[in-house]
Amino acid sequence: MRSAALAGLPAASAERPEPPALWRTFPSRTATFCLVELQKLSHDRTELFTRAVQPVLWLVIFGQTFSRIHAIPTGSTSYLDFLAPGIIAQSGLFVAIFYGIQIIWERDAGVLSKLLVTPTPRAALILGKGFSAGIRALAQVVVVLVVSAILGVALTVNPLKIVATFVVVMLGSAFFACLSMSIAGIVLKRDRLMGIGQMITMPLFFASNALYPLAVMPPWLRALSRVNPLTYEVNALRGLLIGTPANYPVDFAVLIAFVIAGVTTASLLIGRLAR
Amino acid sequence: MTGPAAVDVRGLRHRFGDHVAVDGIDLQVLPGEVFGLLGPNGAGKTTTIRVLNTLLPAQEGEVLVFGHDVRRAQTAVRRLLGYVPQQLSIEAALTGRENVSWFARLFDVPRRERRARVDGALEAMGLLDTADRLAGTYSGGMVRRLELAQALVNQPALLVLDEPTVGLDPVARGGVWEHVEKMRLTTGMTVLVTTHYMEEADAMCDRVAMMHLGRLRAVGRPEELRRSLGPGATLEDVFRRETGNTLDGEEIGKGGLREIRRTRRTAGRVG
Numbered sequence: 189m190r191s192a193a194l195a196g197l198p199a200a201s202a203e204r205p206e207p208p209a210l211w212r213t214f215p216s217r218t219a220t221f222c223l224v225e226l227q228k229l230s231h232d233r234t235e236l237f238t239r240a241v242q243p244v245l246w247l248v249i250f251g252q253t254f255s256r257i258h259a260i261p262t263g264s265t266s267y268l269d270f271l272a273p274g275i276i277a278q279s280g281l282f283v284a285i286f287y288g289i290q291i292i293w294e295r296d297a298g299v300l301s302k303l304l305v306t307p308t309p310r311a312a313l314i315l316g317k318g319f320s321a322g323i324r325a326l327a328q329v330v331v332v333l334v335v336s337a338i339l340g341v342a343l344t345v346n347p348l349k350i351v352a353t354f355v356v357v358m359l360g361s362a363f364f365a366c367l368s369m370s371i372a373g374i375v376l377k378r379d380r381l382m383g384i385g386q387m388i389t390m391p392l393f394f395a396s397n398a399l400y401p402l403a404v405m406p407p408w409l410r411a412l413s414r415v416n417p418l419t420y421e422v423n424a425l426r427g428l429l430i431g432t433p434a435n436y437p438v439d440f441a442v443l444i445a446f447v448i449a450g451v452t453t454a455s456l457l458i459g460r461l462a463r
Numbered sequence: 464m465t466g467p468a469a470v471d472v473r474g475l476r477h478r479f480g481d482h483v484a485v486d487g488i489d490l491q492v493l494p495g496e497v498f499g500l501l502g503p504n505g506a507g508k509t510t511t512i513r514v515l516n517t518l519l520p521a522q523e524g525e526v527l528v529f530g531h532d533v534r535r536a537q538t539a540v541r542r543l544l545g546y547v548p549q550q551l552s553i554e555a556a557l558t559g560r561e562n563v564s565w566f567a568r569l570f571d572v573p574r575r576e577r578r579a580r581v582d583g584a585l586e587a588m589g590l591l592d593t594a595d596r597l598a599g600t601y602s603g604g605m606v607r608r609l610e611l612a613q614a615l616v617n618q619p620a621l622l623v624l625d626e627p628t629v630g631l632d633p634v635a636r637g638g639v640w641e642h643v644e645k646m647r648l649t650t651g652m653t654v655l656v657t658t659h660y661m662e663e664a665d666a667m668c669d670r671v672a673m674m675h676l677g678r679l680r681a682v683g684r685p686e687e688l689r690r691s692l693g694p695g696a697t698l699e700d701v702f703r704r705e706t707g708n709t710l711d712g713e714e715i716g717k718g719g720l721r722e723i724r725r726t727r728r729t730a731g732r733v734g
Contacts, residue, residue, distance in 0.1 A: 202466075202494075202529040202620040204542050208571055220568040228556045231597060298552030302613070305516050305546045306569040307538050462518050 207307065214312045221316030225323045235324075240331040243279045247272060247335055260400050265432060272336040272343070273425035274398030277418055279332055280325035280357045281392060284364035285385050287321040288372030292381060295461045304462050310455040314369060318362035318451065325361040326354055342430060349428045356428065359443040360421035364392075366450025373457025398422050417446045467530035469494045469621050469653035470515060474524035477510050484510040486677035487524070494529075494620075497647060497654040499668035501661065501702065507677040508657040509549065512623050515655075516546050529620055542570070545614025545622040545652075549629060551606045553613075555599030559590050562598050563612045570617040584612040587649075588642055604635025608642055615646060622646075624656040628663060636660075640667050661698040665689075673702050680705035 208216070229236070247268070254260055255267040262270040294300040303313060337343055344350065372381050393399075395409060396418040402410050413419045420442040427434025470492035477485040485507040492498040500508045513519040515526055517537045525532070531539040553562050563581045572580050585591045588608040593601070598609060607627060614622055624643070628636040640663065647654055658664050664671050665685045672682040681688060681701065688701045702708075 201618070202469075202543055204539075207538065207542065213571075216571075217569070220565065223568075224554070224557065224561070224565050227558075227561050228554070231556055231558075296550070298548035298550030299554065301513075301518055301548045302546060302552050302566075303569070304518060305541055305544055306566065307541045307571065308569055309538075 210309070213309065214315060217308050217312040217316045218319050221313075221320040222323045225320035229324065229327055236327055236331065239279070239283065239328055240335075242282070243275045243328070243332045244335050246275045246278070247332070247339060251275075252339070261404060262401060265430060266342075268336075268339060269341050269430045270401075270426070270432075271399065272332070272341045273429050274396075274422050275336075276329050276332050276353075276357065276425055276429075277360060277396075277422045278393055278398055279328040280322070280361040280421075281364050281418060282389065283325040283328060284318075284321045284361040285368050285389050285392075286382070287317070287365035288368035288370075288381050288385075289378055291317065291369050291372045291458070291461065292376070292378045301462055304459075310458055311451055314366060314451050314455045314458060315362070317369065318365040318447070318454075319358055321365035322358035322361040325357055329354070329357050344429055344431065353425060353428050356421055356424045356439075356443065359440075359447055360417065363417055363443065363446040363450045366447065366454045369454040370450065370457050373454065373460045376461060392416060392418055396422060417443060466494065467527065468492060469496075469529060470498075470655060471527040471530075472511070472515070472524065473526075475511065475514060475521065475526060476523040477507075477514060477519065478522065483677055485514070488674075488677075488679045490672060490679065490682070492621075492653060492655055494653050495647075495651050496669040497643075497656065497667060499664040499671040500655065500657040500674055501659065501664050501671050501698070502657075502674035503659055503708070505676075506674040508674055509625055511674075512625055512655065512657060516544055516623055517541055542617075543620040545611075545617050545619030547607070547610045547614055547622075547624045547627060549625040551603065551610070553598045553601075553606055553609055555597065557598060558595050559598050559601070559609050559612075560585060560594040562609055563594075563616050566613040567616045572616065580616050580618075584616040587615065587646060588612040602635070603631050604638050607631065607635070607639050611639070611642060611646075618650070619652055622652055622654045624654065626657055626659070628658065628660060636663065643667070661702065665698045671698070673705055675702075675706040675708065 251268045251271045258267070260267055291300065294303070304310070333343065368381070368385065371384050375381055375384065395412040396416045397413060398418065402413055405413060420439040423434050424436060424439035426432045427436065468491045470490065472488060472490040474487055474489065475485055476483070476487045488511065500511065502508050510519065514521050515528065515533060517533050517540055521534050527533070528540045529543055531543070533540050554565070557565070560581060563584055564577065567577050567581050582591065585594045588611050590605065590608055590612060593605065598606065601609060627643070628639055631639065643654060644667065646652065656668070668685060670682065670684055671688070673680045685698055689696045689698060692701055692704060
């Protein structure tokens with residue numbers, strides 16, 4: 189029995205086959221980290237429910253009340269329809285912005301050292317981690333989509349647009365997770381990251397078009413919103429889900445550019461955690 | 464000796480700010496041996512292996528792993544390694560099998576071999592029956608063996624273990640060494656292990672190096688080192704002669720709070 193198993197572990201050799209090409213390493217590592225995130229979610233689903241509470245409150249209480257009082261001008265779109273994509277982007281943001289805590293936890297537990305000693309380029313590690321935050325956000329998004337549909341939000345039924353919605357949420361969450369991991373690489377401590385996360389979440393959320401259109405903002409807030417990737421995420425989501433006009437090439441280009449910048453920054457800083 | 468040494472360290476010096484953690488060491492580990500790096504907390508053992516496994520940049524000196532320079536060929540070095548850090552570093556929210564499978568993917572084990580290699584590593588560590596339980600439910604000794612399985616799934620040429628038995632009860636400690644020894648005999652891999660348990664090093668290592676305050680004080684086979692001191696001497700006695708210090712107690716103050724805290728945390732998690 190033993191010897192049969194050990195046959196699976198042949199003599200240790202310092203000769204290795206050629207390593208896979210770099211262009212294959214990135215998607216392969218990203219898929220690996222996403223798979224691990226799904227496995228973790230499948231073993232413990234409580235987070236799915238606890239994290240669903242907040243977006244549901246936003247939709248049910250805030251959304252329904254503001255729909256009724258017509259305080260925010262959203263044209264021919266009902267306020268609840270207008271709000272739902274914003275809340276989807278928000279739940280992705282909230283999941284991702286504290287993702288750096290996981291990296292710090294992994295540092296404390298020694299897991300990060302082990303990951304860094306595998307033949308995984310740091311950028312591939314960060315990209316994988318970023319998209320696995322996206323996977324966790326997607327689980328949330330599905331819940332919010334279902335609740336929105338129950339509340340009567342006129343969501344698209346086009347499967348391609350739903351898939352594109354998931355891609356947008358993945359990109360947005362990956363960026364905010366990279367932001368969080370970059371901060372983790374700078375502050376190095378869990379409680380500091382918690383504090384900074386708390387500090388920047390609401391400004392990111394309010395200085396975007398998630399709750400109200402750009403048109404009603406004072407000029408300074410509008411200027412801030414235009415450099416906030418969340419605005420472009422919400423714009424794309426709103427176009428895809430409820431059919432408002434959206435400039436997809438710009439939205440996708442901005443999100444992809446932010447992800448690339450985020451991955452680059454975080455992978456330069458992550459080594460600080462392993463020292 | 465044919466082919467390059469498993470580990471070849473020349474003139475390695477590493478400092479953290481003003482503190483010199485490793486103060487110019489030369490060290491050769493031969494292919495296929497179990498080499499023990501001994502010393503109290505703060506001796507510089509962990510820093511040495513963190514340079515060797517590419518986690519820390521080599522500031523001064525040269526470090527080769529099977530002929531690959533840790534500065535210039537990081538990926539080539541990493542592909543040869545299995546590394547088990549001091550902390551109990553598993554993902555508690557995954558099963559044992561998922562933990563090993565994760566690392567099989569990270570080490571680019573081809574898809575068609577993956578299942579057999581994962582099962583083989585779990586079986587070799589005696590974890591096949593409990594492989595589908597969440598790793599969070601494992602005992603300390605089982606967690607260590609799971610970490611070994613994660614490292615072994617890469618079929619490492621060099622297995623690097625940092626204080627593998629710290630915080631474990633005597634039975635679990637014996638179990639870990641037994642599994643390491645069995646793997647070494649089966650695969651012929653080289654093992655570099657740090658420990659401050661002299662009796663374990665005496666029993667398990669082919670050669671040891673005694674490290675103190677960043678310097679190597681003695682290198683040799685355990686029995687040679689003991690014999691040099693006279694009949695009945697232990698490695699502990701040799702260490703005292705070489706360094707003028709004991710392994711525990713008074714010297715720990717120099718070990719750095721961070722490392723002690725890490726050791727305690729590991730011990731605490733093992734319970």
